[in-house]
Amino acid sequence: MEKRDDNITAMCRPAVGEAGKTGDWRDMKPVIDQSKCIPAIKNRAACLLCWLYCPDGVVIPTIPVGIDLEYCKGCGICAEECPAKAITMVHEGAKNE
Numbered sequence: 001m002e003k004r005d006d007n008i009t010a011m012c013r014p015a016v017g018e019a020g021k022t023g024d025w026r027d028m029k030p031v032i033d034q035s036k037c038i039p040a041i042k043n044r045a046a047c048l049l050c051w052l053y054c055p056d057g058v059v060i061p062t063i064p065v066g067i068d069l070e071y072c073k074g075c076g077i078c079a080e081e082c083p084a085k086a087i088t089m090v091h092e093g094a095k096n097e
């Protein structure tokens with residue numbers, strides 16, 4: 001039987017959004033709850049699925065994980081893919097940043 005490699009890696013490096021700055025027109029924005037985020041809890045580069053799946057490459061894979069909101073388009077893919085449910089999409093202007 002063929003041996004499978006279950007490690008998932010990015011095929012290319014994400015880059016800042018090609019549509020330019022999105023902060024002016026975005027309706028929703030992602031907010032990370034660091035108390036649920038795996039890298040923050042483990043204090044090491046783990047998970048990072050939000051970084052892997054973000055189509056605009058604006059997730060910053062640091063500890064704690066960050067998001068460049070100047071270029072994030074608010075699509076919500078990161079929140080959908082986060083296994084720890086650490087990302088919530090909130091309306092722009094909401095106070096819980």
Ligand code: SF4
Nearest residue numbers: 037038047048050082
């Ligand atoms: S996908 Fe969720 S748990 Fe994983 S690094 Fe991103 S915010 Fe943290």
Ligand code: SF4
Nearest residue numbers: 054072073075076078
């Ligand atoms: S909302 Fe979309 S563009 Fe913004 S960080 Fe999440 S996946 Fe990336």
